[in-house]
Amino acid sequence: MAKRTVFFISDGTGITAETFGNAILAQFEIKAHRVRLPFVDTVDKAHQAIRQINHAGEMDGNRPIVFTTLVNMDILKVITDQCSGMLLDMFGTFVHPLENELGIKSNHRVGRFSDASKSAEYNSRIEAINFSLAHDDGQMNRDLEQSDVILVGVSRSGKTPTSLYLAMQYGLKASNYPLIPEDFDRRQLPPALVPHKSKLFGLTIQPERLSEIRQERRPNSRYAALENCRMEVSEAEAMMRRAGIRSLSTTTKSIEEIATTILQEIHPDRLAY
């Protein structure tokens, strides 16, 4: 396989260029060397970037692939004119047709949060992250009222990373509520959850996978034993069914897939769309 270097170049963090570029590259069976070039916000830095890109092309014997989300036209022009790589201009490609469609000019604003500290959206996202951290594993039940989403499920079914993702990506206040053996003995939804049924979402998991995950945490414990995992999962699933709680098996799903499914089912009020 020929050697290729891929660059992600942006006047901001480059995270959009990188996320999107990697999604495109995942469509190809190639192993590329990746280089992140964030904060290229002066013509000088653009010249430095050019040197680095063109040098990589000479070393590889193949022109580099360059994903860019540059919005400053002067900087983009330096790259377009002097870069020996294959340029994939992710903003320009779509912004120009949209200018025509909308009949307005784009504002060439760098980054999602131009001044992060003053953005209400940004502050509510930080608040959501702090909320979700404070409400991990059923801490502070009295605040369930304020939650946008409450995840229920047995220990290690995926509640914690999912709630943090919901907070970080969507600014949602997500709480966790673990179902524990005492709940199964009572055979009833924990009373604290009953008033919040519309916000509940259940996470379940294959007992075999759960046992594997718990083994890493507490090897050879009753907690991790396959028999016990089978019992807990089966009791938890029965409880969710009886209470009419929507649920999803996380066994083969990524955090992103779980979070997207939850949003489709729960439609939190606070979410912009």
Next chain:
Amino acid sequence: MAKRTVFFISDGTGITAETFGNAILAQFEIKAHRVRLPFVDTVDKAHQAIRQINHAGEMDGNRPIVFTTLVNMDILKVITDQCSGMLLDMFGTFVHPLENELGIKSNHRVGRFSDASKSAEYNSRIEAINFSLAHDDGQMNRDLEQSDVILVGVSRSGKTPTSLYLAMQYGLKASNYPLIPEDFDRRQLPPALVPHKSKLFGLTIQPERLSEIRQERRPNSRYAALENCRMEVSEAEAMMRRAGIRSLSTTTKSIEEIATTILQEIHPDRLAY
């Protein structure tokens, strides 16, 4: 302003379509109604999507804007043929030129993690999230050794959301280590940190902003008082300078900007690139 509906349509979660589409839309001063259509993975669901898109166009009196990252060609064809919206095909636009450039066909794989549970990359990301949660606020010092990055700074300087973001986005094991008044009295870097200087990154913040943030947490406390915040920040900055720790002011920065800057400075060994 004319009414516009924007759709994000994908055979996967649609998170790439949404992240990228919103970055493009941020270039325009418009208020659009946004609709997420994830998991459109059958021709049937494509027809449902078409009905929804075309209906929105009739209601608005303006054709909708449709960002798609569909990789299944049969489903994409239904949308292309029958959708009355303006279609922005984010994958097709770049995948076809790349097929020519690389001389190979794309694999039309949906999503970043085709089977999340089996992906080593995915598992190490979950492990990193759990690690960063367990090592928030200086818990378990003995594991600092295993950290990829250790963030230091006064309480509420932005360490926690930044470390979670580094774990979630880059799979890095990020620990936090708060600098507290006792450290300032000693006028020395906490001894636990000394062996790990190459992994340390300092976060600082304007005392006025810090006082505001702390007021929300503990109103009218000494902890939140502007005088105390001034003292802590000044002592923490002096300590970082003396110890030669790279640092950044988080006052007007987003989590993404802070995380990207840290990666540029620290170059963690474990990071793929």
